[in-house]
Amino acid sequence: MxxxxxxxxxxxxxxxxxxxxxxxxxxxxxxxxxxxxxxxxxxxxxxxxxxxxxxxxxxxxxxxxxxxxxxxxxTKLVEVDGFRYETHESGKPKGVPFCPRCEQNSSRLYRLTRFKGMIIYKCPECNAEYKPVHAYPWTETDPR
Ligand SMILES: [Zn+2]
Structure with missing residues (x-):
């Protein structure tokens, strides 16, 4: 029952x-x-x-x-220069990485956001600032 x-x-x-x-x-x-x-x-x-x-x-x-x-x-994340990114079908990194600090502290993934259009990226959760952060294309135009 x-x-x-x-x-x-x-x-x-x-x-x-x-x-x-x-x-x-x-x-x-x-x-x-x-x-x-x-x-x-x-x-x-x-x-x-x-x-x-x-x-x-x-x-x-x-x-x-x-x-x-x-x-x-x-399982789909890839690490580049200490930052973890989602990946495209090809396995290449995609978009903006997640906050490494939050992943280590709470095992939660918060995507970094661009801070006031500058080269600094910020975590929306812990407010940690990162630079430089490489942002990859969100869409994959050439899969090779
Ligand atoms: Zn964070």
Missing amino acids: DIAAALAIAGQAIGLVKDLREIDKGLDTAEYKAKMAELYSSLADVKMALSDAQMALREKDQEIHELRAKFELR
Whole structure:
């Protein structure tokens, strides 16, 4: 049974107990009512726990998806003069490199951006400045 189905069943059970509590007014056994309240409370806990688990699983799925994408990107990177670039089909470096500082510190890839049109490139994340930075063409006109 998956978590979504478990959540649905827990929800139904809570509704059922609620109904039973209504019907039971005539019987009025204190102990019985206390048990029902307990059951209701524990079922609510089950639902909350399953809901948390579902959220955690979704976060993990998202993380796995992001890690896969990052890994795929990394396998395609090429290093030139200490900077890592994406590559064209031919394996030649493409565009502007990623910040080496951020890659080392946090394993995240942030592409450098040109600082006010000058020859300095800056990291949008850590603000480190680099020069000179070689920028390669974004499109490959001649694959040879
Ligand atoms: Zn950086």
